Amino acid sequence: MKRDPFVIVVVAVVIALMLAIGLRMARHPRQSAVIQMKGDAAPDFTLQSLEGKSVHLSDYRGKAVLLNFWATWCAPCKIEMPWFVELQKQYGPEGLQIVGIAMDDASPKEIGDFAKEMGVNYPVLIGKEAVGEAYGGVQFLPESFYIDRNGKVLDKAFGLKGRGEIEDNIKRIIASTAVAQK
Numbered sequence: 001m002k003r004d005p006f007v008i009v010v011v012a013v014v015i016a017l018m019l020a021i022g023l024r025m026a027r028h029p030r031q032s033a034v035i036q037m038k039g040d041a042a043p044d045f046t047l048q049s050l051e052g053k054s055v056h057l058s059d060y061r062g063k064a065v066l067l068n069f070w071a072t073w074c075a076p077c078k079i080e081m082p083w084f085v086e087l088q089k090q091y092g093p094e095g096l097q098i099v100g101i102a103m104d105d106a107s108p109k110e111i112g113d114f115a116k117e118m119g120v121n122y123p124v125l126i127g128k129e130a131v132g133e134a135y136g137g138v139q140f141l142p143e144s145f146y147i148d149r150n151g152k153v154l155d156k157a158f159g160l161k162g163r164g165e166i167e168d169n170i171k172r173i174i175a176s177t178a179v180a181q182k
Helices: 005-027 031-036 075-094 108-117 129-134 163-181
Strands: 046-049 054-056 064-070 096-102 124-126 143-147 153-158
Touching (some): 064 075, 075 096, 108 124, 143 163
Antiparallel strands (some): 046 124, 064 143, 143 153
16 A cells, blocks of 8 residues: 655654644643732742852842843843833832843853943843743743732733833832832
C-alpha cells in the first residue's frame, strides 16, 4: 500500500505543532495564575543590581512599586522608559518606586550603558527566568505590575500602554495605599 507524501507531511506538521504547544504550556503552566494574582502578595525575589548588590522586592515594602520587566532590544520599552523617568521624579516624593528588571541576554555593562543613555533614575536589576516565572511567565515585553505598600499586586499591564494610563495606575496605587495606611 503506497502512502501519499502530502498526508505524511500534514501529519508530521500537526504532530510538530502539538509538541510545540505542549512544550510551551509546560514552560508556562501558571499563565492563568497571573490573572488570579491581583490582590495576592507579589512574589519576593533576590536579583543583582547593575552595581552588583543583592536587591529584594521586600526591600521596597512601604512604597508603592511599579515593577517593570523590559529588555534593551524592546522598542515599546524604549518608548515608556522616559515616561518612567519623569513619573519617578514626579511621584517618588509620594512614595512611588519604579523598579526595572532587564530580561534579556545583554551583559550587565551593556544594560547599564543602555540605562544611562536612557537617563534611567530608578533601580535596574538583572532579570532571571525564575523571577519571570514567579510572575506568571513574562511572555510579552514590556510587562508591568503595580504593587501597593503592603506588597500586594493591585494591577498589571502587558505591552505598551499610554503614558496617561500608566500615570493613572500610579495615582491609583499611591491613593489606595495611602488609604490603607490610615
